[in-house]
Amino acid sequence: MSRKYYMRSFLIAAVLIIASSFYYLPYYVAKPGMAQELEPIINVExxxxxxxxxxxxxxxxxxxxxxxxxxxxxxxYQELYPENAIKSENESDEEYNVRQLHMMDDSKxxxxxxxxxxxxxxxxxxYLGVYVLNTLKGMPAYGELKPGDQITRVDELKIESAKQFMDYVGSKNPGDKITLKFKRDSKTKQTTLPLKNFDRDKKRAGIGISLDDHExxxxxxxxxxxxxxxxxxxAGLMFTLEIxxxxxxxxxxxxxxIAGTGTMSESGEVGxxxxxxxxxxxxxxSGAQIFFAPNEKGNKQSNYRQALATAEDIETDMKIVPVDTVDDALNYLETLKEIR
Incomplete structure (x- = not known):
């Protein structure tokens, strides 16, 4: 066979490999990331x-x-997750990213x-306003509001909670119009939207947003x-300890x-x-010597149990410590002898 034939076959194969790398499956891959020091990230005056x-x-x-x-x-130590285990139904990539960033804000x-x-x-x-997490296609807010927008006022009412917003809108009827003031990228904007029925029974009307409080x-x-x-x-637990x-x-x-993980509730519970x-x-x-893992009150399938099994499997000397609250972590740290 001629050299020209081999070259053409190689180019075709290369194009197919490159093209196939951009064809995504309905799965997400989770891989080990990194452990990042918090002192450069967090600064208390x-x-x-x-x-x-x-x-x-x-x-x-x-x-x-x-x-x-x-x-x-x-x-x-790579895991596959179905797309519907990561993203909500009909959630766009933008809405997913906004939701993740908002959860980080809540965690902080x-x-x-x-x-x-x-x-x-x-x-x-x-209180900064109602935070828009996503908009529902086919509803009035779709195309007018974006994930990440911050609603500060509805008609003449200054918003002081997401519940207040929902109660006010819920008191209206389909076809009524409301005027919203909101912030996007530090700019204040305004839009007037009609209310529309949410369901077939026509018992609820709204503009079609998922929302949360922003403080x-x-x-x-x-x-x-x-x-x-x-x-x-x-990162809630580790933020708390660093602060x-x-x-x-x-x-x-x-x-x-000291590395670790776990959500942080307002009352100090680790999730x-x-x-x-x-x-x-x-x-x-990353050379961590201690790792705090959520204990989930002793659940047999807890993060702590999985962490312990993984630590044994990779034969690390890192100490895995179970915690249910931030006090558990602080109490453990008090028992340590200072390294000199």
Missing amino acids: GGDDASGSFMLTTVRMGRANIYSYMAAKMSK NNAIKVAYEKAGKPISFQ KPITEPAVKVNTEQIGGPS FNQLTDGDTTKGYQ PIGGIKQKIVAADN
């Missing part, structure tokens, strides 16, 4: 430095093509609240948490490299997260 580190752990998540799908099938707010209360420092919250913490001393495009609520450490005298880390196996691998790769 007047806070002191630590000799050790608190670290958040991440999972690399992406759409699966045929090659990443096969790689995940053959890898022990809870962490700040718990840390300041534990440290005995003053904190309050300024900003007011603290003394001031705190800044720069998470940029990190999404999701799973508390900067707020209080002494070094809570005792010189150790479970996804991707615990990948986070254990990420923390071990």
Whole structure:
């Protein structure tokens, strides 16, 4: 066969391989991410430095093509998730990203609240408005409002809670119009929308948005948490520990490299997260000595149990510590001898 034939066959194969890499399957692949020090991310005014580190752990998540799908099938610490396990029904990529970023905001707010209360420092919250998570196709808000918009006023009513907004709109009838003031990219905008029935029974009317409250913490001393495009609520526990450490005298880390994961409630309870196996691998790769994992009150399938099994499997020396509350983590840290 001629050299020209081989060259043509090679080019065709190359084009097919490249093209197939852009064909996505209805799955997401989760891989070990990294453990990132929180001290450069979080800054409490007047806070002191630590000799050790608190670290958040991440999972690399992406759409699966045929090659990443096969790689995940053959890898022990990559996992495949059906698309409907990651995204809500009919949720766009933009809406998914906005939802993840909003969950991160909630996680930061809870962490700040718990840390300041534990440290005995003053904190309050300024209400910013109703946060638009997504819009429903075929409803009046679709194309007029976008995920991430912040509704501050409906007609002449200043919004002070999502419930207040829903109660006000719920008191109207289909066909009535409401005028909304909202912020988008720091600019104030206004739109007037008719109300439309939500369901076949025609018992509910609205504009077709999913929403949540949006608040900003007011603290003394001031705190800044720069998470940029990190999404999701799973760093709540580690945020709380880092903020508390900067707020209080002494070094809570005792010189150790401490990673972990878990959501944080307003009352200081630690909740479970996804991707615990990948986070254990990420923390071990980053040299963490201690890892806090949600205990889920001793559930046999808890994050802690999965973390412990993964740690044993990869033969790490990292200590896996179960926690149900932020107090569990703080109490454990108090028992450590300081590294000198």
